[in-house]
Amino acid sequence: MRxxxxxxxxxxxxxxxxxxxxxxxxxxxxxKAIKDLNNNKQPSVFNVxxxxxxxxxxxxxxxxETIARIWRDEPIIVMIAVGxxxxxxxxxxxxxxKENLEKIVHIVEPLAQxxxxxxxxxxxxxxxxxxxxxxxxxxxKELKRSEKQIKQVADERKVHFVPIFxxxxxxxxxxxxxxxDGLHPNDSGHLLMANKVLPxxxxxxx
Numbered sequence: 607m608r609x610x611x612x613x614x615x616x617x618x619x620x621x622x623x624x625x626x627x628x629x630x631x632x633x634x635x636x637x638k639a640i641k642d643l644n645n646n647k648q649p650s651v652f653n654v655x656x657x658x659x660x661x662x663x664x665x666x667x668x669x670x671e672t673i674a675r676i677w678r679d680e681p682i683i684v685m686i687a688v689g690x691x692x693x694x695x696x697x698x699x700x701x702x703x704k705e706n707l708e709k710i711v712h713i714v715e716p717l718a719q720x721x722x723x724x725x726x727x728x729x730x731x732x733x734x735x736x737x738x739x740x741x742x743x744x745x746x747k748e749l750k751r752s753e754k755q756i757k758q759v760a761d762e763r764k765v766h767f768v769p770i771f772x773x774x775x776x777x778x779x780x781x782x783x784x785x786x787d788g789l790h791p792n793d794s795g796h797l798l799m800a801n802k803v804l805p806x807x808x809x810x811x812x
Contacts, residue, residue, distance in 0.1 A: 607649035607719075607811065608680055612668055613687035616727065617655025619796070621786035627799035628653045634804060649811065655687070660696045661706030664688050669713050676717070683810060684714045685803070687724035689752040690789070694742050704755040711763045720810050721765040724803060725753035727795060728775035733788025744789055746775065768806050770799060 611617055611628045619626020625633065632651035639648035652675055656663070664686075672684060688710075692703040707723070714721055726749040734744040753771045760767035777798065778784055784795035791799065 608652065608675060608677065608682045609649050609685060609807065610652045610654055610672060610675055610682060611685045611687065612659075612664060612671075613655040613685075613724075614659040614691055615655070615657035616690060616790055616799075617687045618653065618657055619655070620657065620790045622791070622793055622796045624793045625796070626653075627791070627796040627803065628655065630796060630800040631804055631807065634800075649683070649807075658691060658695070659688060660692045661688055661703055661710060662692075662696050664710055665706055665713075668710055669717075672714055672717050681719040682717065683720045683722065683807070684718040685722045685724060686710060686714075689726050689756055690744070690749065693748040693752060694744060703752060704759060707756065707759045708763065711759060711765060715763070715765070721763075722768060722803075722806060722810070723756050723760045723765060724768045724799075725756055725770035726750075727770050727784070727791055727799060728778055730778065730785050730788040733785075737789060738787065746771075750775075766806060766810070768803050770802055773802065774798060 617628055619629055635648040635651060639646040654671055676682060696702060711721055728746050728749060729744045731745055736743045750771055757767050774784065784791055784798060786792040
C-alpha cells in the first residue's frame with residue numbers, strides 16, 4: 607500500500623521541528639516496518655505537499671503525480687488536505703473551491719483504492735489579519751467555511767473525511783499553543799492533526 611498526501615505548506619510541514627503531521631504518520635508506519643523487514647506489510651508514505659498550493663494548482667498536477675507513484679499493482683490511498691489558501695489567492699468565485707475539489711476527487715478516484723479529504727486547522731487571527739509575510743489575511747470564518755465545503759464534497763462523492771477545524775479551534779480557545787506563526791501549526795499542532803488522521807488510515811488499512 608502507498609499513501610500519497612497532497613496539500614499546501616501545512617501538509618509540507620512548515621515550521622515543524624520534529625516533522626509535520628505527514629512525517630509523523632510516516633514515522634509511525636516506518637517504525638513498525640523496521641521491526642520486521644522480512645515481513646514488512648506497512649504502507650509507504652509520500653508527502654506531495656507544496657507551499658502555497660490551492661485547488662487550482664493541485665488540479666494541474668495531481669493526476670500526473672499520482673500516476674508517477676503507482677508501482678506495479680500496489681494499491682494507493684490519496685489524502686487531500688487543501689483549502690487554506692483558496693480564499694486568499696483564488697477568491698474570484700466563492701464556488702470555485704468546491705467545484706475544483708470535486709474535479710480533483712473525480713480525477714483520483716479511478717487511480718486510488720481510497721480517497722480521503724482532510725479539513726483545515728484553525729488560525730490565530732491576531733497574527734493572520736494580516737499575516738506578517740504579506741498583505742493578505744486568513745480568518746477562521748473562511749477556514750471553517752472551506753472545511754464545510756470539503757465535507758460536502760466528501761459526502762456527495764462518498765469518500766472519507768477527517769474534520770480538523772473544530773477540535774483545533776477548541777484547543778486554541780482553551781489556551782493550547784498549537785501554532786508557530788498564527789497559521790502554520792507548531793509541533794503540537796502537527797501532532798494533533800496526525801492523531802486525527804491516523805485512526806482513519808488504520809481503519810482503511812484493515
